[in-house]
Amino acid sequence: MNASTLLDGLNDKQLEAVTLPHQSALILAGAGSGKTRVLTTRIAWLIQTGQVSPLGLLAVTFTNKAAKEMLTRLTSMLPINTRGMWVGTFHGLCNRLLRAHHREAQLPATFQIFDTADQLSAIKRLMKAMNVDDEKYPPKQVMGYINSCKEEGLRAHAVEAYDAHSQRMREIFEEYDKQCQREGVVDFAELLLRCYELLSRDSTIRQHYQSRFKYILVDEFQDTNRLQYLWLKLLAGEQQASGRNCIFAVGDDDQSIYAFRGARVGNMRDFERDFAVQSIVKLEQNYRSYSNILDAANAIITHNRNRLGKNLWTAAGKGEPVRVYEAYNDIDEANFIVDEVKSLHAEGHGLGEVALLYRSNAQSRVLEHALFSANLPYRVYGGLRFFERAEIKHALAYMRLIANPHDDTALLRVINFPTRGIGARSLEQLQETARSQGGSLWQAALQAAGKGDAIKAKGIPGFVALVKQMQEEAIGITLPEVAELATGLSGLRTFYQSEKEGEDRIANLDELINAAVAFTNQEIGVQVDENGEVAQSLLTQFLTHASLEAGEHQAEAGREALQLMTVHAAKGLEFKVVFISGLEEGLCPHEQSLYEAAGLEEERRLMYVAVTRARQRLYLSYAQSRLLHGQVRYGIPSRFLDEIPDELIKRLNAKPVARSGYGQDYNAMPKVMSKTSQEQKSAMPWKIGQSVAHAKFGQGVVVSYEGNANDMRVQVNFGREGLKWLALEYAKLEAV
DNA sequence: CTTACGTGAGTTTTT
DNA sequence: CTCACGTAAG
Numbered sequence: 001m002n003a004s005t006l007l008d009g010l011n012d013k014q015l016e017a018v019t020l021p022h023q024s025a026l027i028l029a030g031a032g033s034g035k036t037r038v039l040t041t042r043i044a045w046l047i048q049t050g051q052v053s054p055l056g057l058l059a060v061t062f063t064n065k066a067a068k069e070m071l072t073r074l075t076s077m078l079p080i081n082t083r084g085m086w087v088g089t090f091h092g093l094c095n096r097l098l099r100a101h102h103r104e105a106q107l108p109a110t111f112q113i114f115d116t117a118d119q120l121s122a123i124k125r126l127m128k129a130m131n132v133d134d135e136k137y138p139p140k141q142v143m144g145y146i147n148s149c150k151e152e153g154l155r156a157h158a159v160e161a162y163d164a165h166s167q168r169m170r171e172i173f174e175e176y177d178k179q180c181q182r183e184g185v186v187d188f189a190e191l192l193l194r195c196y197e198l199l200s201r202d203s204t205i206r207q208h209y210q211s212r213f214k215y216i217l218v219d220e221f222q223d224t225n226r227l228q229y230l231w232l233k234l235l236a237g238e239q240q241a242s243g244r245n246c247i248f249a250v251g252d253d254d255q256s257i258y259a260f261r262g263a264r265v266g267n268m269r270d271f272e273r274d275f276a277v278q279s280i281v282k283l284e285q286n287y288r289s290y291s292n293i294l295d296a297a298n299a300i301i302t303h304n305r306n307r308l309g310k311n312l313w314t315a316a317g318k319g320e321p322v323r324v325y326e327a328y329n330d331i332d333e334a335n336f337i338v339d340e341v342k343s344l345h346a347e348g349h350g351l352g353e354v355a356l357l358y359r360s361n362a363q364s365r366v367l368e369h370a371l372f373s374a375n376l377p378y379r380v381y382g383g384l385r386f387f388e389r390a391e392i393k394h395a396l397a398y399m400r401l402i403a404n405p406h407d408d409t410a411l412l413r414v415i416n417f418p419t420r421g422i423g424a425r426s427l428e429q430l431q432e433t434a435r436s437q438g439g440s441l442w443q444a445a446l447q448a449a450g451k452g453d454a455i456k457a458k459g460i461p462g463f464v465a466l467v468k469q470m471q472e473e474a475i476g477i478t479l480p481e482v483a484e485l486a487t488g489l490s491g492l493r494t495f496y497q498s499e500k501e502g503e504d505r506i507a508n509l510d511e512l513i514n515a516a517v518a519f520t521n522q523e524i525g526v527q528v529d530e531n532g533e534v535a536q537s538l539l540t541q542f543l544t545h546a547s548l549e550a551g552e553h554q555a556e557a558g559r560e561a562l563q564l565m566t567v568h569a570a571k572g573l574e575f576k577v578v579f580i581s582g583l584e585e586g587l588c589p590h591e592q593s594l595y596e597a598a599g600l601e602e603e604r605r606l607m608y609v610a611v612t613r614a615r616q617r618l619y620l621s622y623a624q625s626r627l628l629h630g631q632v633r634y635g636i637p638s639r640f641l642d643e644i645p646d647e648l649i650k651r652l653n654a655k656p657v658a659r660s661g662y663g664q665d666y667n668a669m670p671k672v673m674s675k676t677s678q679e680q681k682s683a684m685p686w687k688i689g690q691s692v693a694h695a696k697f698g699q700g701v702v703v704s705y706e707g708n709a710n711d712m713r714v715q716v717n718f719g720r721e722g723l724k725w726l727a728l729e730y731a732k733l734e735a736v
Numbered sequence: 737c738t739t740a741c742g743t744g745a746g747t748t749t750t751t
Numbered sequence: 752c753t754c755a756c757g758t759a760a761g
Contacts, residue, residue: 064751089751116750188751191751192751223750258749258750260747260749359748360748365753382749549751550751566747587747590748592748593748606748627752629746631752738760739761740759741757741760743756743758744754744756744757745753745754746752
């Protein structure tokens with residue numbers, strides 16, 4: 001492929017972005033504007049025109065999926081071998097760098113990577129040892145604290161702590177890092193921080209990479225956290241006569257929906273300033289949706305104040321109106337969707353092209369139930385992933401012990417699984433020994449087994465013997481054979497065979513061995529061949545792969561099925577038909593978000609992302625009431641619906657009718673009632689669930705009431721104005 | 737060590 | 752309501 005064919009079909013803006021000169025640039029790429037195409041074409045163009053060799057650039061993404069996609073596209077554009085190229089996730093690239101310089105980074109060559117579950121159990125274990133009250137310091141919060149510190153680029157000693165509570169937190173943080181160091185493990189955030197510190201500390205290594213990566217490309221730049229930004233800055237190097245390496249940052253501030261996990265949209269503005277960005281290229285032509293859908297999205301997002309500014313347009317024409325359905329309740333909403341999907345299917349739309357989106361996972365329940373009853377095939381994203389399953393984690397723990405028996409987390413996971421009579425007492429003793437000697441649990445176990453302290457250490461000799469045997473047998477065998485060892489010799493397989501419902505688990509264990517085969521085939525050839533070392537290093541690689549890439553989200557491929565997922569999970573995807581359900585105040589925008597400073601704007605961006613997923617047809621639905629936390633909740637339509645101009649909308653129903661329900665009228669059973677006398681009921685001018693209007697607060701829904709006939713108060717949910725108690729005597733309410 | 741029961745919480749998620 | 756977790760009893 002020559003340069004002209006490479007650039008064929010790009011629009012002016014895309015072309016401009018792809019062929020920018022050697023300087024840092026910010027590409028504001030709207031939804032559906034060909035972002036990935038621009039990014040990959042830029043790389044291909046740089047390589048093809050000889051401005052850089054495939055090994056002289058670095059491209060970083062957030063997800064493995066995005067990285068793979070980039071490599072796949074690149075392979076189809078250029079006749080090059082992408083193997084060896086530095087294209088990957090932040091974590092993947094940092095891991096690679098740390099492996100290459102593990103000594104300088106003060107890590108063992110076989111360092112293991114903690115996933116979130118590993119990290120949490122390590123923190124719990126540490127807190128127990130430190131005698132920390134886990135009521136005052138919930139382990140999950142401690143983990144969040146540690147991770148967010150690291151994501152800010154801070155170690156324990158650098159964190160500010162003025163009160164006793166935060167000082168204790170800081171102390172746990174410090175001890176946790178020590179523990180990880182002792183055990184030779186790193187968590188996700190550590191991967192980045194360690195890499196960042198290595199580069200800042202070691203000028204030789206830093207300069208090596210700085211002189212190597214003349215071009216750095218970043219995908220989804222709006223999602224970078226502070227540490228990631230610092231890392232990028234470090235790799236880019238200082239501004240000097242020879243010129244700084246240039247960063248090609250692609251992002252969309254309007255699609256920043258991960259502030260809650262540390263993403264800083266502000267990095268975009270900082271980048272502009274820090275890198276003296278001359279060229280901001282806006283990609284505003286959308287190739288995905290018809291203009292009714294796009295205009296709805298634009299209308300919504302213009303309500304945000306804090307934007308870089310961008311307006312999507314399309315040449316595709318108006319298309320269909322945005323369909324809005326007001327449901328009686330959540331079940332009615334689900335049934336409506338089922339009926340619509342059925343007729344779409346009958347009209348020949350493939351089910352795989354239809355997505356049902358919602359704000360929170362809990363909402364999928366009702367939808368699933370309706371779909372199941374209607375016998376429509378569907379697929380829910382977001383469950384447990386392959387490498388996160390319990391049986392797989394157990395097998396991996398055995399494999400981890402083969403690679404490094406001092407991995408206490410792995411040891412604790414399986415020392416008594418399958419059960420071999422090692423109870424809390426012997427475990428405590430082991431931990432005591434380990435603590436007093438400053439060694440690992442494995443070392444303590446060796447002693448306990450060696451001493452032959454048969455009564456107290458019952459079962460431990462067996463476990464020690466097992467791991468030793470695994471380690472011996474693992475020498476010189478292939479990776480799948482190691483996996484076989486971990487599932488067979490460990491007793492896992494036998495255990496699940498005797499389990500009643502262990503069939504699926506056995507199947508997963510088999511799948512793990514298949515994964516090991518696949519991994520071996522894929523990685524073979526790049527291995528440094530040294531007999532005995534092959535299995536070892538490949539084993540470490542496989543374990544790394546398992547931590548860094550937990551696998552597809554429940555890939556049930558093959559069958560055409562409806563796609564159910566949260567709006568977050570839908571980012572980056574597109575569908576011919578999209579249903580967005582649960583558009584009520586409190587749910588979308590989520591009530592929790594309203595307490596946060598920039599919460600509402602992020603919720604609005606979420607809505608923007610959801611709307612822009614649709615190519616051809618968009619349904620928006622909301623329910624007057626729904627069952628939430630086992631209680632009936634009355635909501636009012638989401639403010640985001642009001643932000644869409646009427647002319648883009650087609651209301652599917654004027655007045656919601658109870659199509660079907662819980663078999664009874666919610667209104668007949670008010671939730672909160674101080675007294676249930678007959679007089680009260682008759683004196684109650686408003687039904688629970690009645691929509692009302694208030695001069696000051698606007699539209700609301702009656703939620704409950706209290707008091708007697710003379711002194712009645714009603715509680716009204718005004719959505720964004722909140723819940724209000726109004727005395728009927730004074731408040732003028734009108735039915736809507 | 738397993739099972740039963742009680743308690744409490746209950747956005748969004750990738751690595 | 753429903754699930755996950757922790758504790759108490761068998």
